[in-house]
Amino acid sequence: MSETLRGQAAIVGIATAGVGEAPGRTSIELLGEAAIAALCDAGIALSSVDGVFAATGVHGLPAMSVAEYLGLTPRYFDGTNVGGASFEVHLLQAAAALYLGLCDVALVAYGSNQRTAGGRLVSLSEPQWHETPYRLVTQSPDTRWPLRGTCTNTAPRGSISPPSPWPPESGLTATLTPLPEGRFRSKTC
Amino acid sequence: MVDRSETSGPEARFKAYLAEGRFMIQRSRSTGRYVFYPRIAAPVSGETDLEWVAASGDGTLYSITVNRTRDGNYNIALVDLVEGPRLMSRIEGVDTAPIGASVKARIAALDGEPAIVFDVAEKATR
Numbered sequence: 001m002s003e004t005l006r007g008q009a010a011i012v013g014i015a016t017a018g019v020g021e022a023p024g025r026t027s028i029e030l031l032g033e034a035a036i037a038a039l040c041d042a043g044i045a046l047s048s049v050d051g052v053f054a055a056t057g058v059h060g061l062p063a064m065s066v067a068e069y070l071g072l073t074p075r076y077f078d079g080t081n082v083g084g085a086s087f088e089v090h091l092l093q094a095a096a097a098l099y100l101g102l103c104d105v106a107l108v109a110y111g112s113n114q115r116t117a118g119g120r121l122v123s124l125s126e127p128q129w130h131e132t133p134y135r136l137v138t139q140s141p142d143t144r145w146p147l148r149g150t151c152t153n154t155a156p157r158g159s160i161s162p163p164s165p166w167p168p169e170s171g172l173t174a175t176l177t178p179l180p181e182g183r184f185r186s187k188t189c
Numbered sequence: 190m191v192d193r194s195e196t197s198g199p200e201a202r203f204k205a206y207l208a209e210g211r212f213m214i215q216r217s218r219s220t221g222r223y224v225f226y227p228r229i230a231a232p233v234s235g236e237t238d239l240e241w242v243a244a245s246g247d248g249t250l251y252s253i254t255v256n257r258t259r260d261g262n263y264n265i266a267l268v269d270l271v272e273g274p275r276l277m278s279r280i281e282g283v284d285t286a287p288i289g290a291s292v293k294a295r296i297a298a299l300d301g302e303p304a305i306v307f308d309v310a311e312k313a314t315r
Contacts, residue, residue, distance in 0.1 A: 025198035032229040036237055046235030071232025129200060130226040131277040133299035134265050135256070 009095040009106075013042025013175035023116040027058050028069050031111025031173070035070060038173040044105055046070060049175075051103030052077040053094050055086035056111055066109055076102040086110070087174075094176045106176040199227035202241065207303040212246060212294055214272060215239040225274035246294035247271045248307060255285050268292055268307055281306045 015037030018030045031054070039046055052074040054062040063079035066072070078093045080086060087108055094106035197205070199215065203226075206213040215224040217231050218238040225244075230237045248268040255264045264285055269275045280286050281297065292307035299306070 022196060022198075024196050024201040026200050029198040029200065029229050036230045036235060039235070046230070047233055069228060069232070070230070070235070128226070128277075130203075133302060133304035134277055134279050135263065135299075136265065 005092075005095045005099055009098045009176050011091075011174050011176055013038040013040070013044065015041050015173055018113075021116055022113060025113055025116075027056055027111040027113045027117075028065060029111070030113060031056065031066065031109050032069055034111065034173040035066070035107055035109050038107070038175045042175045044175060046072070048105045049107045050075045051094060051097055051106035051176075053087075053090035053106060053108040054079055054110065055081040055090070057114060058112070066107070072107075074103065076106075091174070091176070098176060107173065108176065109173040199229060199239075203227040204303075206241070207296060207305070210296055210303075212244045212296060212305055213241045214244045214270070214274065216242045216272075223270070223272040223274050225270070225272075225276055244294065245271055247310075248292045248294065250280065250286055250288055250290040250292055250307075251275060252288065253280060253285050266292075266307065268294075276305070278304075279306045281308055283309060 015034050017033035017037060018025055022030055036046065039049070049070070049072055052063045052066050052072060054066040054077075056062050056065075059065045059079075061079060062081070063074070063077035067074055067077065076097045078090060078097075080089055080093070082089055087110060090108045094103075094108055097103050098106055203213065215227055215231075216222065216239065217224065217234075217236040218240055219236055220231070220234065222231060222234070222236075223242075224231050224239060228239075231239065248270045250266060251269045252267040253264050254266075255262055262284060264280055264283075266278050266280050266286075267275055268278050278294075279299075280290075280292060286292070286309050291310035293310045294305050294307050296303050297306045298304070
């Protein structure tokens with residue numbers, strides 16, 4: 001039973017975006033860039049994605065945010081956030097979902113601009129930045145997305161120097177499909 | 190000044206254009222489809238060949254509601270641009286307006302930041 005999932009799914013595309021510093025780009029933009037690049041790597045169209053797995057430091061509803069940003073209507077999703085191990089968890093969830101036929105193409109995605117956004121975790125409140133100026137009654141006026149263009153120290157308070165930034169500033173995405181996946185062999189880009 | 194550096198993302202570019210007094214939206218070179226809000230790829234279809242083009246500013250009122258507060262009333266509207274995308278905004282100068290009214294975009298300062306607002310177009314008020 002413990003090996004039911006072994007060999008049942010494969011990572012068929014993987015990509016990063018903006019690793020290092022990415023001033024002027026938001027977390028969801030980095031995530032989106034990595035997602036598109038991973039799909040490109042796999043030769044799979046964005047519209048084929050029907051499983052979304054995501055967790056970030058800035059999205060309270062990460063699977064929803066990714067689906068909204070990329071225009072996806074996933075059949076299955078998971079936004080479990082267990083910190084930096086979220087994506088290993090998502091690999092398991094995705095493999096299980098693929099095995100059970102809950103989805104056919106799983107997108108596991110992450111994005112962070114924490115390094116250039118000021119080196120601190122920002123609010124999990126996530127109003128749509130282009131709608132905030134119109135003062136929806138459900139949002140307070142001080143919950144705008146931080147978007148800054150300068151790099152600042154990313155050391156967590158009390159950490160030793162030199163620190164490595166966490167979460168890493170990047171979009172990181174893997175695309176999984178069930179095996180066999182012959183129908184996805186052809187590269188489209 | 191618009192930051193056109195390679196590192197600048199769609200959101201930052203849109204805001205920079207707006208600060209210059211320009212209402213710019215994205216359009217896919219291959220499909221001609223317009224995209225708003227600004228993104229790194231067209232939603233659903235995923236094209237990344239998005240270029241910035243000036244929006245006409247012409248739109249139709251799709252939906253509107255009025256928020257009534259102690260500090261005064263203001264409306265929140267959804268406007269369909271003639272280019273296709275639907276966006277949230279505000280119809281200025283009126284409490285509310287009829288669904289389907291023709292509206293015209295301009296850039297105003299909301300809470301000190303430039304934002305797209307709309308006025309009811311002349312032809313709709315006759």
